Amino acid sequence: MPAIINTIIFDLDGTLLNTLTDLTNSVNYAMETYGLPIYSEEQVRQMVGNGVTVLMERAIPGGQSFEQFGDCLNTFKKHYEIHKKDNTRPFPGIMNFLKNADAAGWKLAVVSNKFDLAVKSLCQDFFSPYITTAIGESPQTAPKPAPDTVFKAMEELRAAPEHCIYVGDSDVDICTARNAKIPCLSVSWGFRSRAFLEKHGACEIVDTAEDMEKFIFSLT
Numbered sequence: 001m002p003a004i005i006n007t008i009i010f011d012l013d014g015t016l017l018n019t020l021t022d023l024t025n026s027v028n029y030a031m032e033t034y035g036l037p038i039y040s041e042e043q044v045r046q047m048v049g050n051g052v053t054v055l056m057e058r059a060i061p062g063g064q065s066f067e068q069f070g071d072c073l074n075t076f077k078k079h080y081e082i083h084k085k086d087n088t089r090p091f092p093g094i095m096n097f098l099k100n101a102d103a104a105g106w107k108l109a110v111v112s113n114k115f116d117l118a119v120k121s122l123c124q125d126f127f128s129p130y131i132t133t134a135i136g137e138s139p140q141t142a143p144k145p146a147p148d149t150v151f152k153a154m155e156e157l158r159a160a161p162e163h164c165i166y167v168g169d170s171d172v173d174i175c176t177a178r179n180a181k182i183p184c185l186s187v188s189w190g191f192r193s194r195a196f197l198e199k200h201g202a203c204e205i206v207d208t209a210e211d212m213e214k215f216i217f218s219l220t
Contacts, residue, residue: 011168014190051113093209109133111149145175171200
């Protein structure tokens with residue numbers, strides 16, 4: 001008989017929070033500061049998912065070969081830290097889902113390739129008291145798609161892998177769940193389309209938070 005799922009480990013950007021406008025504004029602030037080209041939200045949408053260093057590698061012509069890459073990256077980080085909540089909001093239905101999941105006794109966590117301070121701050125501001133385990137990019141932990149952040153979340157929650165499900169919006173998330181050897185539920189409202197997710201091996205895809213709740217609660 002399959003193990004009962006009682007723990008949800010979420011991606012953050014594109015899954016729980018719509019962060020695209022604030023990310024785009026910070027990218028463009030850094031780009032303008034160094035006389036580099038600016039981008040539309042749709043262009044930045046295609047660059048996110050692997051952490052801010054890779055985001056800026058993709059945004060800056062020449063990537064890390066750009067002489068002032070480190071300064072430009074730090075300019076982005078400083079601007080984003082100040083402005084990360086200007087336009088960022090939970091996706092529709094997310095807060096109601098988290099409330100219901102918490103009331104049902106589910107264990108909840110976030111793992112992200114966003115830098116750790118921003119992940120913890122955003123989760124505290126938007127998702128307290130429902131999500132208290134929030135893990136981001138740091139020198140001590142390999143980023144997704146390595147499973148390290150997922151394992152760290154399991155450890156903090158005292159959750160066994162057979163009781164966990166991973167929820168994310170990208171191919172990175174699909175690979176992360178596979179590497180952690182736990183099931184993955186993909187969401188189509190984030191930074192990647194349903195067609196993209198299907199192409200990259202998504203097994204289950206939901207289109208709304210309400211659909212996510214129905215699917216996940218059916219696993220109990």
